Amino acid sequence: MTTDQNLHYWQSFAETVSIEGRAFIDGRYQDAESGEVFDCISPIDGRVLCQVASSGESEANRAVAAARASYVSGVWADKSPAERKEILFRFADLIEANQEELALLETLDMGKPISDSLGVDVNGTLRALRWTAEAIDKVYDELATTSHDQLGMVTRNPVGVVAAIVPWNFPMLMAMWKLAPALAMGNSVVLKPSEKSPLTAIKLARLAQQAGIPDGVLNILPGFGHSVGAALAKHDDVNTLVFTGSTGVAKRLMIMAGETNMKRVWAEAGGKSANIVFADAPDLDEAVEAAASAICFNQGEVCTAGSRLLVQDNIADEFIEKLQTAFQAWKPGNPLNPATTIGAMVDDIQMKQVLGYVEKGSAEGATLRCGGEQLDIEPNGYYVQPAIFENVTNDMAIAREEIFGPVLSVIRFKDEEEALAIANDSIYGLAAGLWTSDLSRAHRVARKLEAGSVWVNQYDGGDMTAPFGGFKQSGNGRDKSLHALDKYTELKATWMKI
Structure with missing residues (x-):
């Protein structure tokens, strides 16, 4: 068809x-x-x-x-x-x-x-x-190690x-x-x-x-x-x-x-996830496409949205140019059309919140590179063109507060130490991404990122086998994987004398 x-x-x-x-x-x-x-x-x-x-x-x-x-x-x-x-x-x-x-x-x-x-x-x-x-x-219960005249059971x-x-x-x-x-x-x-x-x-x-x-x-x-x-x-x-x-x-x-x-x-x-692109990223074009998807998918209404894009100084200009081109593929349209990549914001309240942050970003001194306007796709519908802000600092509202919409803040950094400092300078700790060809850096940065999910050379990886949840004010407990079952059971210790 x-x-x-x-x-x-x-x-x-x-x-x-x-x-x-x-x-x-x-x-x-x-x-x-x-x-x-x-x-x-x-x-x-x-x-x-x-x-x-x-x-x-x-x-x-x-x-x-x-x-x-x-x-x-x-x-x-x-x-x-x-x-x-x-x-x-x-x-x-x-x-x-x-x-x-x-x-x-x-x-x-x-x-x-x-x-x-x-x-x-x-x-x-x-x-x-x-x-x-x-x-x-x-999922099995357990037997404790006991003396010969005791039986210790751990059950759920x-x-x-x-x-x-x-x-x-x-x-x-x-x-x-x-x-x-x-x-x-x-x-x-x-x-x-x-x-x-x-x-x-x-x-x-x-x-x-x-x-x-x-x-x-x-x-x-x-x-x-x-x-x-x-x-x-x-x-x-x-x-x-x-x-x-x-x-x-x-x-x-x-x-x-x-x-x-x-x-x-x-x-x-909530979340305000950092997506870090180092100059030695294995494929800049792939990183660009992933960065666009990380903020545009589901109209940016995603708790793990890569809303803070951290790009190393010496590739930032090239990366932002490529990113602006990539955003052209993310144009809001009628959600009932299977060719549409971005649909409507969930309601007028959310649309106004997103548009308000676009105004706030400009007022704080960030540069609106593209997007950020309401679109007339369908009469009485709620559509916003995805926005890219550059010259963002991490103390701006658009970099600190969860917008829950397609608004991307691009922040430049000099080196690994600064990237980690910026990424972790948040009340949230839900997810993070990093792009590098250096295996040692990948391990080092992933370990130091304060986030429940870290994706290396991709964004939004994992499946049902991986636990999902956050550090800090991004929450507690985990969804998905066998770890999720812990939330729905009580552990009981039963000791029997034989």
């Missing part, structure tokens, strides 16, 4: 797709008790996709009660790991069978290109679920009820990074998607039920504002709270949890 035919296909699909907007509690969709709803607005063109139930404290209480009852009953927790694995694989198969509908909902709801929704979000969701499901009957118990609050930028994928390990280890879950992009989470609830996940084990609570998240953070029957989002919200959730039942709080929070 041609691009135009593909665009027509997705536009036609968008006109006919059935969209569910109600909460899912104890195995059924239901309205908020208050009857309150909010409009789910597509950033593509500003049209109202549906009305979504605005869950509140009442819904949080009912969802937690359903999760607690299902956990205590053992209907899910007492299944063998092999049984849970089989059901989770059926869940993955249903996601795959409905992948086009899920991808469309993601694009309509959040504004990302349909090609990314299919190729990145759906595929990543499937990989996270299948990888975790495959792992659960291969499910934590119980998990509340998960996930962001709007990768709604389905971030949800699955929490759901897969939480469910795999036998917990019951209450998931709160962002009000900016709740649709795929609501759809996943029905698919999970069809796969055989018992009622009450997975509950979905869309809600407007912070009332649902606060209710879950304060709830005494929630044992663990997992969160991905801003550092400011993470801190508030930790305070709420500490003031109530001291539930475990695991947070993947």
Whole structure:
């Protein structure tokens, strides 16, 4: 099919797709008790996709009660790991069978290109679920070394009820990074998607039920504002709270949890990642393309976005010239067109925030090399041309604060010591990249970078086998890999006298 035919296909699909907007509690969709709803607005063109139930404290209480009852009953927790694995694989198969509908909902709801929704979000969701499901009957408990008349066992118990609050930028994928390990280890879950992009989470609830996940084990609570998240953070029957989002919200959730039942709080929070290009980078053209992708992909709405580009002085002029050319391939367009590389910002609030930082960068003395303007792609849509700032210093707001949009700050450095000082001079420590042909430098710099993920001669590497999370105010705990399972289990030591 041609691009135009593909665009027509997705536009036609968008006109006919059935969209569910109600909460899912104890195995059924239901309205908020208050009857309150909010409009789910597509950033593509500003049209109202549906009305979504605005869950509140009442819904949080009912969802937690359903999760607690299902956990205590053992209907899910007492299944063998092999049984849970089989059901989770059926869940993955249903996601795959409905992948086009899920991808469309993601694009309509959040504004990302349909090609990314299919190729990145759906595929990543499937990989996270299948990888975790495959792992659960291969995680063994332990026997301690004891004297002849003692038996020491170290076992993992499910934590119980998990509340998960996930962001709007990768709604389905971030949800699955929490759901897969939480469910795999036998917990019951209450998931709160962002009000900016709740649709795929609501759809996943029905698919999970069809796969055989018992009622009450997975509950979905869309809600407007912070009332649902606060209710879950304060709830005494929630044992663990997992969160991905801003550092400011993470801190508030930790305070709420500490003031109530001291539930475990695991947070993947903000980032302001440094991408360091040394003069001896093995392939400057490849580094240029990666630097462009690192800030433009997903409209820059990525926690690990390479928003600080550190370039060594003696190659900086050449690199910036090449970078400006590379940015020409990242032009916002209709997200339903598979040829589009950048879609719409998630809403007008986010668009205005990005445009505000563009103004702030110029006011602080940085030089706007290209981009930074609002574009009229579709009527009432939210589109911003990716921007490059040069002559940036690390004390400027555009270099220190998380913009969450396609705004790149280029900072020059003289040597390795200065590059490390600039990169680590941040409250965040989520990710970093470095480009060099010097093997010793690669090891040396990677070791000294204060970041949870470091990518060498690439940006955004890794897969489900690698843990993901941050240092400093980028959070605690890890998603992905076997390390993620630690967040959803309690270790128990049992000693028997023989």
